[in-house]
Amino acid sequence: MARYHCTLGGERHGFADLRILLAAASAPKSGDGLAGLAAGSAKVRMAARFALADLPLKTFLEDLVVPYEDDEVTRLIVDTHDRAAFAPVSSLTVGEFRDWLLSDAADAAALAALPPGLTPEMVAAVSKLMRNQDLIGVARKCRVVTAFRTTLGLEGRLATRLQPNHPTDDTRGIAASTLDGLLYGVGDAVIGINPATDNVSNAVALMDMLDTLRQEYRIPTQTCVLTHVTNCIEIMNRGAPVDLVFQSVAGTQAANVGFGVDLAVLREAHDAARTLDRGTVGQNAMYFETGQGSALSSGTHHGVDQQTVETRAYAVARAFAPLLVNTVVGFIGPEYLYDGKQIIRAGLEDHFCGKLLGLPMGCDVCYTNHAEADQDDMDDLMTLLSAAGCTFLIAVPGSDDVMLNYQSLSFHDILYLRSLLGVRPAPEFEAWLAEMGVTGGGARRPVQLEARFVRQLVDGRVA
Missing domain, CATH: 1.10.220.70 (lyase)
Structure with missing residues (x-):
C-alpha cells in the first residue's frame, strides 16, 4: 500500500x-x-x-x-x-x-x-x-568559516587546492607542479597529493618534502597526502608532519566499511590530529571527500537515491569539524552522472546541501573521458559554483591529472574566476602572494622565488 x-x-x-x-x-x-x-x-x-x-x-x-x-x-x-x-x-x-x-x-x-x-x-x-x-x-x-593556517569561507574569497599528483610519486616532479601552481596563486586551501602508491613509508616521504617546502618558503597553507586514515594514524604515531587527516566517506555504515573506516576510526584520527596543534589561525584538521554514486557502486545504498545518500555523508563529515569537504562530482563516471547536464546539477546540489548543513563545501569540478561531458561543461559549473560562494575548487596542471587520469580545472581557470567575479584567495595566502611578488606591484612572475626553487630542483635538493 x-x-x-x-x-x-x-x-x-x-x-x-x-x-x-x-x-x-x-x-x-x-x-x-x-x-x-x-x-x-x-x-x-x-x-x-x-x-x-x-x-x-x-x-x-x-x-x-x-x-x-x-x-x-x-x-x-x-x-x-x-x-x-x-x-x-x-x-x-x-x-x-x-x-x-x-x-x-x-x-x-x-x-x-x-x-x-x-x-x-x-x-x-x-x-x-x-x-x-x-x-x-x-x-x-550560507557562510561557513574554518581555519588552520589560512582562513577559509570568508565572503568574497575563493580558495583552491593545489593538486600536484605524479604517476610515480616523483618528489621533484611534484615540487615542479607545486611551484607552477603557486605562481598562479593556487594552494591556499591545501597543497594535497593523491599518492600513486598508498603506504606509510611513501606517504611520509611526500609529507616531509611538502613540509620542507612550506617551511622554507614560509607558505601560509596546509599540506596533505591523501593516504588512508589508518595509515595517517600510524604516520602521526611516528611523528611525521601531518597537517590534515584525509578520508573519503559515504552516507551509510556499509559504504564506509567498504572504504575501510567507521566513525570510531575517524574519531581516533581527529583527536590525534587536534593533539598535534599544528594550526596557526585555527585547528580544523580534517579533510573529507565524497561523491554521488559511491554507495550505489558498492551496493550499500539501501535502496536510497544517490543524491540523498550523498547528503548523508555530510553528516559524517560534520561530526568532525573539518577544514575542507569536497564532492568529486564527475569522477565516478557516466554510470552515475551521465553527461555535463547531470554533473552540473549534481555539483550544485552537493554544494547547496553541504553548505546548508554547515560544511565548508568545495568541489572537484571534473569529468572522466568516457562521460558525455567536456571542458565547456566544467567552465559552466566552476562559474556557477563560484557565484554560489563555493569555499574552494581543485586545480591541476593543465586541467589534466596525469596520475588519476581524469579532467579537472587548470590553474588558469582560477585566474579567470578571480578576474571575472572579483574573488580573492584566503587573506593569509593573499598577503604571502603579494610579499613574494606573485601579485601586486606589477610583478607578474616572482623571479627570485622561481629561480631559487628551480635551482633546488636542478641541484637535487628537493628529493
Whole structure:
C-alpha cells in the first residue's frame, strides 16, 4: 500500500515509502536509473515533487530511510539532532521550507544557526524542489568559516587546492607542479597529493618534502597526502608532519566499511590530529571527500537515491569539524552522472546541501573521458559554483591529472574566476602572494622565488 500520494492531472500517484518518494522526486541521474530507482516519467517525477512539497519536515525525524538499528550513520544523524535549532522551521513542510530559504528572512545569521537542527534527508528533500538558480542563491547566503593556517569561507574569497599528483610519486616532479601552481596563486586551501602508491613509508616521504617546502618558503597553507586514515594514524604515531587527516566517506555504515573506516576510526584520527596543534589561525584538521554514486557502486545504498545518500555523508563529515569537504562530482563516471547536464546539477546540489548543513563545501569540478561531458561543461559549473560562494575548487596542471587520469580545472581557470567575479584567495595566502611578488606591484612572475626553487630542483635538493 502506498504511504505517500499525489493527484496530478486527474491521475493519482502513490509512493510506497519515503525512499521511493525521494528517489522519484530526484533530478534525472543515470545512477538512479541503473539502480531502478528513478521516476518512470517526467509526470511521475513531478507528482513525487508535489507529494514531497506537502510533507512536513518533522516526518524525517520519524520515517528513516536507513533503519536506526542497522546503520551507525543513521544513529549519528538521529542522536545529534538539535531540536532547539530545528524549532524555527519545525512547523514547515518541505515546500514551505524551500520558500523560506529563498526569502529575505533566511539571511546569513538565520542560516548559520540552522544546521544542527537539520537532517541530511530534510536538506536533500528540499534540494529536489529547487531549480539550479535556487540552489545557487541559497548557498551563496550560507557562510561557513574554518581555519588552520589560512582562513577559509570568508565572503568574497575563493580558495583552491593545489593538486600536484605524479604517476610515480616523483618528489621533484611534484615540487615542479607545486611551484607552477603557486605562481598562479593556487594552494591556499591545501597543497594535497593523491599518492600513486598508498603506504606509510611513501606517504611520509611526500609529507616531509611538502613540509620542507612550506617551511622554507614560509607558505601560509596546509599540506596533505591523501593516504588512508589508518595509515595517517600510524604516520602521526611516528611523528611525521601531518597537517590534515584525509578520508573519503559515504552516507551509510556499509559504504564506509567498504572504504575501510567507521566513525570510531575517524574519531581516533581527529583527536590525534587536534593533539598535534599544528594550526596557526585555527585547528580544523580534517579533510573529507565524497561523491554521488559511491554507495550505489558498492551496493550499500539501501535502496536510497544517490543524491540523498550523498547528503548523508555530510553528516559524517560534520561530526568532525573539518577544514575542507569536497564532492568529486564527475569522477565516478557516466554510470552515475551521465553527461555535463547531470554533473552540473549534481555539483550544485552537493554544494547547496553541504553548505546548508554547515560544511565548508568545495568541489572537484571534473569529468572522466568516457562521460558525455567536456571542458565547456566544467567552465559552466566552476562559474556557477563560484557565484554560489563555493569555499574552494581543485586545480591541476593543465586541467589534466596525469596520475588519476581524469579532467579537472587548470590553474588558469582560477585566474579567470578571480578576474571575472572579483574573488580573492584566503587573506593569509593573499598577503604571502603579494610579499613574494606573485601579485601586486606589477610583478607578474616572482623571479627570485622561481629561480631559487628551480635551482633546488636542478641541484637535487628537493628529493
